Amino acid sequence: MSPREPISSDRLSTLDALTATDRLRRIDPIEAAELLAALPVGRASTILAAMPQTLREAILQVAPPGTDWTDAQSYPEGTVGRLLEDPPAVFLSGTKVRDAVNELRELIRQRLVVYLFVVDPQECLLGVVAFRELLYAKPDATLDSIMIPKPFALHPRQRLVDAMREVVTRHFPVYPVCEDNGYLVGLVRGQVMFEQQAFEISAQAGAMVGVEKEERLQTPWLRSFKFRHPWLLINLLTVFVAAAVVGFFEDTIDRIVVLAMFLPVMAGQCGNLGAQSLAVMLRGMTLGELNSLPVARTVLKEGAVGLLNGLITGLLAGAAMYYLAAGEKTADPLTLSLVIFVAMSIGSAFSGMAGALVPVVMKRLGADPATASTIVLSTATDVVSMGLFLSLAAMWVI
Structure with missing residues (x-):
């Protein structure tokens, strides 16, 4: 691939992190952020971690809505935290169904909403509401009355392989990610977790004989x-x-x-x-x-x-x-x-x-x-x- 050739997200996903960084440093940070946003979250986090600090900060400043790369970079590689996304629909306890629906009208044009997250004033997770439940709820009812209290949640510092064992019998599209005190730090999508784990497993055979897991067929x-x-x-x-x-x-x-x-x-x-x-x-x-x-x-x-x-x-x-x-x-x-x-x-x-x-x-x-x-x-x-x-x-x- 020529350094001057326009790069797409599909092509970017086939490159190792260092080669991807070389390509992204040649384009505008806004364009680079959009390309990274089109990649699986884990892959984008790996590429960002390999970047020089100045380039990484320039991209993080113009990151598209919904990305949570800044927080993700603070967690070790191979943990749930590296796959974090910003939860799109977070509401305080006591919010009326009518008010939540009004706020979601604009939000769903920008983000895919699967669950609504209900939190207390300290932003600790109290429960989740499935989007479809809003169709049957009374407008004056509170989200607390239709939420699933104390939902299953992952920890941001939890190793991905350990998290996979916990979710293998819980086929949810989205999992909340909370600290030990219940503070909601983000969400991780089930599909993203399985994609990242599949990549880790595919890299294992190469690691056994000293091949870096970042090396790809497109690596120079x-x-x-x-x-x-x-x-x-x-x-x-x-x-x-x-x-x-x-x-x-x-x-x-x-x-x-x-x-x-x-x-x-x-x-x-x-x-x-x-x-x-x-x-x-x-x-x-x-x-x-x-x-x-x-x-x-x-x-x-x-x-x-x-x-x-x-x-x-x-x-x-x-x-x-x-x-x-x-x-x-x-x-x-x-x-x-x-x-x-x-x-x-x-x-x-x-x-x-x-x-x-x-x-x-x-x-x-x-x-x-x-x-x-x-x-x-x-x-x-x-x-x-x-x-x-x-x-x-x-x-x-x-």
Whole structure:
């Protein structure tokens, strides 16, 4: 896309936040604000957060009616507060239905109104009134008489994934967002929440291998390079660690060449098993299933599954080792078969437990559990599986 090419909201939504900022800084702030207002609230908030402060303030000053970007920027990324919208229909307790209808006549030409929010003088939420209820209410009745008192509400600092679990059985188009004392800070639309969560889930696979969730197909190649390269350098360092383990046993491999053929087998099998455990653990963390289960129990369960898989694959690998070693006549085939059987079994058990532990450790360190977890896991499984395999061979065969 050429920097001079006119940009639309559809095209803007396909860009990463930094590239979108580059495009928006070239146009008038009013036009930029209108483009952002046409995007999902979460996407607009992410782009605004990536902007230089001067550009962000210029856009916020001319934001269209109904946007609540200023408040949204004050909440952490990944929280309900980042999806806030300004509630269009807020009325004090005691307001007559007639007065509310008169005020709504002009308002509904500008904003979509689903619920009316009834608040006290301190702007704490007392109840909500469905728009359709106004059709059947008497003009002299108060909103308090037809409202739903103490409605379900979300907290602005609540993590989006936690909020999604609460609303999954409440299919409301709009949810009020309140502080602990009931103060109404805004609303969030159900559709917006599901769109944002779908984006977060789609970004998880990339995060596991060090791809920034902001990277898109439309991201310029140089920025894609900057997004990915740091993690590839870390991956290179971890690969050197695994290579150092193999190099330490160079003499063992020179004396029993057949061992080199099975190093990729060990690394691949244990790595895949660990990745399976990691995928299940991340799914459980996303769905909140881990909150009701002890971490130690889950780790041991994954270790047991890994051990069972390792015993079966170890038997098959042992049979292959026996066949090859017997043909080369360089060492005791039966002992070599036992080596790979034991190494595969223990390595697989370790891989299962490592796959369950890596995201837990990442989360406790304050990082996204999915962030580069595959890089960390692959290093751990390679070092342990190949190191154990070569160590046993050095002790039992040579």
